[in-house]
Amino acid sequence: MSANTKDLRNVVLLGHSDSGKTTLIETMLYEGGAIKRRGSVQGQNTVSDNTDLEHEKGKTIFSHQMFVNWRNNKLNIIDTPGFDDFVGEVISSLKVADTAIIVLNAANGVEVGTELVWEYVEEYETPAIFVINQMDHPKADFEKTLEQAKERFGSKVVPVQYPYNSGTNFNAIIDALRMVMYEFPPNGGKPEKKAIPESEMAKANKMHNALVEIAAENEEGLMEKYFAEGNLSEDDLAKGITIALAKQQFFPVFVTSGLKDMGSGRLMGFIDDIAPSPEERPARKLENGGEISYDPNDKTTIFIYKTTSEPQVGMVSYFKVLSGKLKPGDELINANNGETERISQIFIAEGKERIPVTELVAGDLGVTVKLKYGHSNDTLNTKGLDRKVRPMKFPESRIRKAISTDSISDMEKLVTALHKIEKEDPTLKVEQSAELRQTILHGQGQLHLDLVKQRLLKEFNVNMNFDNPRISYRETITGKADADYRHKKQSGGSGQFGEIHMRVENFYEGMEDPTGVNIRQEDIEDLPWGGKLAFYWCIVGGAIDNRYIGAIKKGIMQQMKEGPLTGSHCQNIRVTVYDGKMHSVDSNDISFQLAASGAFKEAFHDAKPQLLEPIYSVEILCPDEDTGDVMGDLQTRRAIISGMDSEGHYQKILAEVPLGELHDYGSTLRSITGGRAKFSMKFSEYQLVPGNVQQELVKNHSQLEEA
Missing domain, CATH: 3.30.230.10 (Ribosomal Protein S5; domain 2)
Incomplete structure (x- = not known):
C-alpha cells in the first residue's frame, strides 16, 4: 500500500459547510474500491466524519486522512471542515497537500467559507481544481456559480466540463477536454460515453479551444505547434495543462453529484493524469535557510502537521515524509527541541482505521503514535541533518471567554485538560491572566469553544462554564x-x-x-x-x-x-x-x-484621570444584501466605520470597535447573515473611554471593591 513518490497524489478537499465534501469523498473511495458500499452523513457511517461529535452535529469538525488506489497511483485525500471556526484544520491540511480540490455548492454558489480557504490556497501557492458539486439539487445553477468563481478567483478559473442538464434530472456531463458526453445510469456509477449533441458543439468547441490555448501558452514548444497546426494532440494537451495547473496558471472546473455518484470518476482520472505528484512540486524553503525536495534517495525528514489525543492510545501524530524513506524503528531528531524520537510504528490512515506499513517514501502521508516530544509544526530529521520547515501560521483568535468550574477542585483538572487540547489545536489558546485575575480561553468562534466544552465533558469528565472576560482597560x-x-x-x-x-x-x-x-x-x-x-x-x-x-x-x-x-x-x-x-x-x-x-x-x-479602552480593527466580509444589517449592528457597538469596499460579490467593511463591545460578535454576525459572513479582528490601539462609560465602569469597580 506504499507507493513511489512519482505515483502519489496528495489532495485536500476544501469548501464552505454543506458543499458536499464528505459525500464526494465517500463516492471517490467507493469508485476506487477502497470501500464496498457508500455511507452517508445522515447515516453516520462515512469514512471521514467518524467521531461522536461529528455524528452529533452532522458536520465535519476535524480533518481526516484517507487514501484510495486509482489506476497506478495512490491518492491521499484529506477532508476538512467548512466552518471557519475550525480554520486550523484547513491550514494544517493545506500545508501537506499538493493539490486543493475546492468544492462549490451548485445551489449556493461561492460562499464565504470558500473565500476564506482561498486566501490560504494562494498563500501556500497550491494548484487548485474547482468542483461544482450537487448538480442534482433542484436549485443548481452551473452558470451562476461559474461566473461567481471567475469574479472572485480570476480569469484562470476555466471550465473543463459543464452539465448537459442540471437539477433533479441531472444525468449527463459534457467534457470539453476529451470532447465527449458522459451519460450516467439513474443510480450513478460508470457512465456511457456518447457523442456531444449537435446543439452543444459550438459551446463545447469554444471551451475546448480555451483549454488548448492555456496548454500552448505554458509550453513554448506547444505554442509553436499550435500556431503551425491549429490544434494540439491529446498528449500535448495533457502536457500543457499539467504545467499550467502546477504553476497555478489554470484552475479547472469540474461538475459532480457526490450524492448520485456522477462525475467523481472523471475527477479522479484528471487528478491521476494531470495533478502534480510531490516530486513535481517546487522545493520547499526551510526556516533555517536552504530548501528540501521530495527525494526518496535523500536522508529522512518528516513534518508533523497535526496531533490528536485518543483514549487508550495517547498522542497520535499525522505527518508527511518530506525526504528519504521512513521505517518502523527509525530514530529521528526533533529540530524544534533537540529531542530524539524513536518511531516505533507507522501507519496509513483510512479515516479512523490505521493500517500498519513497513515503509513510507518521500511525499507520502502517514500516522504514528506515542511520540514523547513531537507536536504539530515540528520537523524530525535523521541524525546529523539541520532542517527545519517553516511553521504554519494561524489566525488571531476572534472570541475570548473567561472560564470557571462548578467547584474550585475541578479548576486544576480543567486547565490540565485544556492544555492537552491546546497542543492538538493551534487555534486554541489558554491564558492565565494575572491582570484580569481570570483564566481566558481564546478561540475562533462560539461553535469552536462550545465543541471544546463538549470534549471536556465527554473525554475528561469536567464541566466548563463561560463568562464574558474582563477588559484590559488602561x-x-x-x-x-x-x-x-x-x-x-x-x-x-x-x-x-x-x-x-x-x-x-x-x-x-x-x-x-x-x-x-x-x-x-x-x-x-x-x-x-x-x-x-x-x-x-x-x-x-x-x-x-x-x-x-x-x-x-x-x-x-x-x-x-x-x-x-x-x-x-x-x-x-x-x-x-x-x-x-x-x-x-x-x-x-x-x-x-x-x-x-x-x-x-x-x-x-x-x-483629570481618564480610562483608556482597547480598540480592535475588525474586517467583515458579508453579502451585499446583509450590509445594512451588519452596519446597523456595528453602530450599536460604538464602532467607527473606517472603510468599505467591494471584494468579488461581497462587501468588505472595516471598522474600529472597542473590545468591550465585541462580546459574542461572531454569533451575532452568523445570525444576521445566515452564516454567510466572516470577520477577523486585531488589536489596534488604546483610546479614551467616553465619559458616561467611564462613570459606569468606575462605579461598578467601587461596588465590587466594597463587596
Whole structure:
C-alpha cells in the first residue's frame, strides 16, 4: 500500500459547510474500491466524519486522512471542515497537500467559507481544481456559480466540463477536454460515453479551444505547434495543462453529484493524469535557510502537521515524509527541541482505521503514535541533518471567554485538560491572566469553544462554564496635579516615617523637562503592559536620601499596576519627586514606599484621570444584501466605520470597535447573515473611554471593591 513518490497524489478537499465534501469523498473511495458500499452523513457511517461529535452535529469538525488506489497511483485525500471556526484544520491540511480540490455548492454558489480557504490556497501557492458539486439539487445553477468563481478567483478559473442538464434530472456531463458526453445510469456509477449533441458543439468547441490555448501558452514548444497546426494532440494537451495547473496558471472546473455518484470518476482520472505528484512540486524553503525536495534517495525528514489525543492510545501524530524513506524503528531528531524520537510504528490512515506499513517514501502521508516530544509544526530529521520547515501560521483568535468550574477542585483538572487540547489545536489558546485575575480561553468562534466544552465533558469528565472576560482597560491622566503625603506610624521602639512631595502629569514623547525644579536623575522606562513611566528625581539639600529612590519607585509602580480608578494598569505618566522629609531613625524603605503610593494616588485623582479602552480593527466580509444589517449592528457597538469596499460579490467593511463591545460578535454576525459572513479582528490601539462609560465602569469597580 506504499507507493513511489512519482505515483502519489496528495489532495485536500476544501469548501464552505454543506458543499458536499464528505459525500464526494465517500463516492471517490467507493469508485476506487477502497470501500464496498457508500455511507452517508445522515447515516453516520462515512469514512471521514467518524467521531461522536461529528455524528452529533452532522458536520465535519476535524480533518481526516484517507487514501484510495486509482489506476497506478495512490491518492491521499484529506477532508476538512467548512466552518471557519475550525480554520486550523484547513491550514494544517493545506500545508501537506499538493493539490486543493475546492468544492462549490451548485445551489449556493461561492460562499464565504470558500473565500476564506482561498486566501490560504494562494498563500501556500497550491494548484487548485474547482468542483461544482450537487448538480442534482433542484436549485443548481452551473452558470451562476461559474461566473461567481471567475469574479472572485480570476480569469484562470476555466471550465473543463459543464452539465448537459442540471437539477433533479441531472444525468449527463459534457467534457470539453476529451470532447465527449458522459451519460450516467439513474443510480450513478460508470457512465456511457456518447457523442456531444449537435446543439452543444459550438459551446463545447469554444471551451475546448480555451483549454488548448492555456496548454500552448505554458509550453513554448506547444505554442509553436499550435500556431503551425491549429490544434494540439491529446498528449500535448495533457502536457500543457499539467504545467499550467502546477504553476497555478489554470484552475479547472469540474461538475459532480457526490450524492448520485456522477462525475467523481472523471475527477479522479484528471487528478491521476494531470495533478502534480510531490516530486513535481517546487522545493520547499526551510526556516533555517536552504530548501528540501521530495527525494526518496535523500536522508529522512518528516513534518508533523497535526496531533490528536485518543483514549487508550495517547498522542497520535499525522505527518508527511518530506525526504528519504521512513521505517518502523527509525530514530529521528526533533529540530524544534533537540529531542530524539524513536518511531516505533507507522501507519496509513483510512479515516479512523490505521493500517500498519513497513515503509513510507518521500511525499507520502502517514500516522504514528506515542511520540514523547513531537507536536504539530515540528520537523524530525535523521541524525546529523539541520532542517527545519517553516511553521504554519494561524489566525488571531476572534472570541475570548473567561472560564470557571462548578467547584474550585475541578479548576486544576480543567486547565490540565485544556492544555492537552491546546497542543492538538493551534487555534486554541489558554491564558492565565494575572491582570484580569481570570483564566481566558481564546478561540475562533462560539461553535469552536462550545465543541471544546463538549470534549471536556465527554473525554475528561469536567464541566466548563463561560463568562464574558474582563477588559484590559488602561488608566492615565490628562492634567497635572501636586500632592504632599506623609506616612507616619509609631508603635513603640522605632516607627515609620516618610514624607513625599510629588507632581504627576500626562507623559508624551518629546515633551519638555519639568520646570521650576533641579533635575538630579531622569529615568524613562517602557512598562511591561505598554506605555511609559517617566520618573524625575529632583530632591536637593538632602531632604530625602538617594538610597530611597528604589523604594519610592516601587510604591509608584504598585499604584500603577492597580490603578486608582478601576484597578487597571496605568501608563504614560510623568512623576516628579521634588521635596519631602525623612527621619534619622524612623525612615526606611517601607515608609517611603507607602508614602510614594499614597502621594501618587492623591495626585492621580486630581490630575483629570481618564480610562483608556482597547480598540480592535475588525474586517467583515458579508453579502451585499446583509450590509445594512451588519452596519446597523456595528453602530450599536460604538464602532467607527473606517472603510468599505467591494471584494468579488461581497462587501468588505472595516471598522474600529472597542473590545468591550465585541462580546459574542461572531454569533451575532452568523445570525444576521445566515452564516454567510466572516470577520477577523486585531488589536489596534488604546483610546479614551467616553465619559458616561467611564462613570459606569468606575462605579461598578467601587461596588465590587466594597463587596
